[in-house]
Each structure stands twice: as C-alpha cells, then as structure tokens.
Amino acid sequence: MKPTLRGADRASALLGLPGWTDCPDRDAITKTFRFRNFAEAFSFMTHVALAAERMNHHPDWSNAYDRVMITLSSHDAGGVTLRDTRLAQAIEEAAARTGSIPAP
Amino acid sequence: MKPTLRGADRASALLGLPGWTDCPDRDAITKTFRFRNFAEAFSFMTHVALAAERMNHHPDWSNAYDRVMITLSSHDAGGVTLRDTRLAQAIEEAAARTGSIPAP
Amino acid sequence: MKPTLRGADRASALLGLPGWTDCPDRDAITKTFRFRNFAEAFSFMTHVALAAERMNHHPDWSNAYDRVMITLSSHDAGGVTLRDTRLAQAIEEAAARTGSIPAP
Amino acid sequence: MKPTLRGADRASALLGLPGWTDCPDRDAITKTFRFRNFAEAFSFMTHVALAAERMNHHPDWSNAYDRVMITLSSHDAGGVTLRDTRLAQAIEEAAARTGSIPAP
Numbered sequence: 440m441k442p443t444l445r446g447a448d449r450a451s452a453l454l455g456l457p458g459w460t461d462c463p464d465r466d467a468i469t470k471t472f473r474f475r476n477f478a479e480a481f482s483f484m485t486h487v488a489l490a491a492e493r494m495n496h497h498p499d500w501s502n503a504y505d506r507v508m509i510t511l512s513s514h515d516a517g518g519v520t521l522r523d524t525r526l527a528q529a530i531e532e533a534a535a536r537t538g539s540i541p542a543p
Numbered sequence: 544m545k546p547t548l549r550g551a552d553r554a555s556a557l558l559g560l561p562g563w564t565d566c567p568d569r570d571a572i573t574k575t576f577r578f579r580n581f582a583e584a585f586s587f588m589t590h591v592a593l594a595a596e597r598m599n600h601h602p603d604w605s606n607a608y609d610r611v612m613i614t615l616s617s618h619d620a621g622g623v624t625l626r627d628t629r630l631a632q633a634i635e636e637a638a639a640r641t642g643s644i645p646a647p
Numbered sequence: 648m649k650p651t652l653r654g655a656d657r658a659s660a661l662l663g664l665p666g667w668t669d670c671p672d673r674d675a676i677t678k679t680f681r682f683r684n685f686a687e688a689f690s691f692m693t694h695v696a697l698a699a700e701r702m703n704h705h706p707d708w709s710n711a712y713d714r715v716m717i718t719l720s721s722h723d724a725g726g727v728t729l730r731d732t733r734l735a736q737a738i739e740e741a742a743a744r745t746g747s748i749p750a751p
Numbered sequence: 752m753k754p755t756l757r758g759a760d761r762a763s764a765l766l767g768l769p770g771w772t773d774c775p776d777r778d779a780i781t782k783t784f785r786f787r788n789f790a791e792a793f794s795f796m797t798h799v800a801l802a803a804e805r806m807n808h809h810p811d812w813s814n815a816y817d818r819v820m821i822t823l824s825s826h827d828a829g830g831v832t833l834r835d836t837r838l839a840q841a842i843e844e845a846a847a848r849t850g851s852i853p854a855p
Contacts, residue, residue, distance in 0.1 A: 477601050478701075479744055481592045482694040485797070488585045489686040489804045497581050501605035536687055536746035582805075583848055586798040589693070593700045593790040640791055640850035685809050689800045696793045705789050709813035 443518030452524040459527055462510060466518035467499075468527065469510040472539045477504050479538050486533035494529065496522045547622030556628040563631055566614060570622035571603075572631065573614040576643045581608050583642050590637035598633065600626045651726030660732040667735055670718060674726035675707075676735065677718040680747045685712050687746050694741035702737065704730045755830030764836040771839055774822060778830035779811075780839065781822040784851045789816050791850050798845035806841065808834045 443466065444452055453459055459470045474480040480502060487509070491497045499510040509530060511523040547570065548556055557563055563574045578584040584606060591613070595601045603614040613634060615627040651674065652660055661667055667678045682688040688710060695717070699705045707718040717738060719731040755778065756764055765771055771782045786792040792814060799821070803809045811822040821842060823835040 475744075477592075477596060478694055478697040478741075481589075481697060482690045482741070482745060485585075485589070485693040486686055486690040488581075489689060489801060492581060492801045493686075493804045493807070495805070497608050499605070499607045501603070503603045504601050533686075533690070536683075537690060538744035579848075582798055582801040582845075585801060586794045586845070586849060589797040590790055590794040593697060593793060596697045597700045597703070597790075599701070637790075637794070640787075641794060642848040685800075686804060689797075693793075693797070696789075700789060705816050707813070707815045709811070711811045712809050 441513065441516055441520035441522055443513070443516050443520055444524065449519065452521075456524065456527050456531065462512075465512065467510050467512035468519055468523060469508065470527075470530075471506060471508045472534050473541065474505045474507070474537070474539060480505050480507050483507060483533055483537040483539065486537055487530050490529040490533060491526065494522070494526055496526050498526065498530075545617065545620055545624035545626055547617070547620050547624055548628065553623065556625075560628065560631050560635065566616075569616065571614050571616035572623055572627060573612065574631075574634075575610060575612045576638050577645065578609045578611070578641070578643060584609050584611050587611060587637055587641040587643065590641055591634050594633040594637060595630065598626070598630055600630050602630065602634075649721065649724055649728035649730055651721070651724050651728055652732065657727065660729075664732065664735050664739065670720075673720065675718050675720035676727055676731060677716065678735075678738075679714060679716045680742050681749065682713045682715070682745070682747060688713050688715050691715060691741055691745040691747065694745055695738050698737040698741060699734065702730070702734055704734050706734065706738075753825065753828055753832035753834055755825070755828050755832055756836065761831065764833075768836065768839050768843065774824075777824065779822050779824035780831055780835060781820065782839075782842075783818060783820045784846050785853065786817045786819070786849070786851060792817050792819050795819060795845055795849040795851065798849055799842050802841040802845060803838065806834070806838055808838050810838065810842075 459468045462469050474483060484507060501508050511527055513520040513522050563572045566573050578587060588611060605612050615630055617624040617626050667676045670677050682691060692715060709716050719735055720726060721728040721730050771780045774781050786795060796819060813820050823839055824830060825832040825834050
C-alpha cells in the first residue's frame, strides 16, 4: 500500500498533470475530457481501460456522449497515491492520442 | 422526436425491464449492473457502446471496477421515450451475454 | 445491393484513400495500419468497430500487437462498393484520431 | 524467456483447452470462436484484449463479423510456452462469459 500524496509532493505531482484538480468532497483527483463524438470518447475509454488493467489500478469514471469525467483515488490507501498520478499520466497520453479537445 | 412515456405506457414498458427503476430526480430510468471484475464490466460496456452507436442513442453511465450504473433519457424529448426502453432492452441482452451477476 | 465499383469510378474512389490498394486475390481493398503499441492499436479497432456497427458494414481484419490489417469488400455484391469506400473513409478518420504511424 | 512446450507437457496443456489445435505451418496453437453477431464478437475481443494487456502477452487474431480466429505463440521463444496456454485459458473464460456458440 502506497502512502497518500500530500503537501508539496502532491502539488509537484499535479504540476505535471494539467487540468487535473482535487475533488472538493474526497481525497481524489479529477479531470473531464471532451471529444468530437461518442466513438472518439469510447475509443479513449478503451485505451484507458487497457492501461488500467495493465497497471491493475482502475478509475471511477462516467461518460455522457462526448464527455468522459475521470476520478482517481487509491481506495485501499484512502487517498491519492503515486498509483493515481501514474494512471493519470497514462490517461493524458491516451487523451493526446485519441483526439481529446478542450472541454469548455 | 418521440413522445415521452407516461402512465400506463411507461408502467407497461418497465414491466419488461426487470431492475430498471425511475430516477428520483429527473425523468429517466436507471439500473446498476455488477460483474466479476473490471474486464467483464468493460466488455459489457463495449457491447452496450456498439448497440448505442447502432441505435444512435447513447447512455449516461458510470463505472467503478465491477459495477456499471446506466441512466437512460431522451434529452431532446425531455424524458423517457421508446428510444430509451429499446436501448434498455439491448442492454439487458448484453448483460445476459456478458455474465452480469446480481447486484447486492 | 450496391453495384461494385469498377474502372474510373474505382480509381477515383481510391484517389481519396491513400495507402488503400486492391487485393491481388479477390475483389477487395486493403490497408495495414501501425501504432505505437497494442493499446493504441486496439483503441483504433474499437473506433472502427463503432463506425462499422453504425454503418452496418463490417471489415475483415487482423491484428498482431501494433499492426492492424483491414480488408473491405461487400460480400453480397461480390466486390468493392460505395459501402466499402465509405467505411474506408471512416477508418482513415479513426486512424488520424488514434495516432496511426506510417507502416514501414 | 520460457521454454517451449513439447511432447507430453504440450499434450497435457492442450487437454485442458478444448478446441485448441496445433497450427500446421508453425509452432503455435489456434482456435476459432463464433458468436451471434459482430457486437458479441467484438465484446469478446475486448475481454481478450484486456487479459492480454494484463498478462503482457498478445494474440495474433482476425475477425470477420461473427467469427474470431486466434493464434498464440511466444515470438521470443520461437514456439508455444506456458504464457500461451495461460492466455488460452483466459480466452476460454472470456468466451464462456461472452456467449460464444459452437463454430460449425
């Protein structure tokens, strides 16, 4: 079980993850991604699903047509750990590859 | 644009969709599916995604590891229509094929 | 059933589909796509699967790690029709979105 | 790098994998799966893709509508190893979950 990221470690980890923010209601980080249509959104989700299975660490996420909202937290550790920031980094790469567009 | 389902029509449509219930806060229907693990949950989601794209009608849904919560509503009609109950039927078939287990 | 594309019509359709070539052994068109890894290749395949289901026209295809080889033909028409060139166009868009790299 | 399975070890491994056979032209094992339609076939493929990424061992496979033909071999070892029979076992479980029907 990894320790949760706090203080300067957390700020430093989030610096490399543009658009990811702390959840207001629990110790987790979140970001919303937007795509041109459902097919692009779900292709991105498939990419993320494969990364999650490879890392054995899975997101809490939701989708509505062209939007995907992802929340990451390490349930066993009770907060955000390096497993979350590593998965967030893989998600950023997937978003760059699958045509994410800026969410308004 | 299809008319929203109300009264006896809606009750009748839900009779054929066990486990689907009305949302408390908006005119929509919802059901939570549970699977043995993430891979099974996401395979089910892929099946649903293909049905949604074929029917050109998409769910609002979320996933956390082995659970998939699906909410259906026709945004243009402002409520539940036959498009939703038809998609719910396709989702039921996908759940039967991909090993859904009873959600506690 | 659509007529098969022949002669100038076919040459014209292939002009807009760079990298697609006629199969040597049957009336079909084919192209091989390459990606950075399996996750990108399979995300692309998911994008194509959704397009195929939407268009109700499906590819013959194979995958080995970072490569996806796609062959298109209209079985009922016995050759290449507009359904194939339209699916090829959707595949090109999916490849552009999911980070296809030049196949050597 | 794992040793290739030969002789009694191989026969024993294949005993637990009904329908899997040796390829005639190279040291690999193969099986064809059949489904009710494309959506079921591709959901199965997604399940297999997730297992492959988790095991970091990937199939050579092809799909035509309701059929999925899978060939397994360990390229680095030059033949069939325990990595292949383990992936084949995961594929059998995926097939059982996603509604594979007997291929004629």
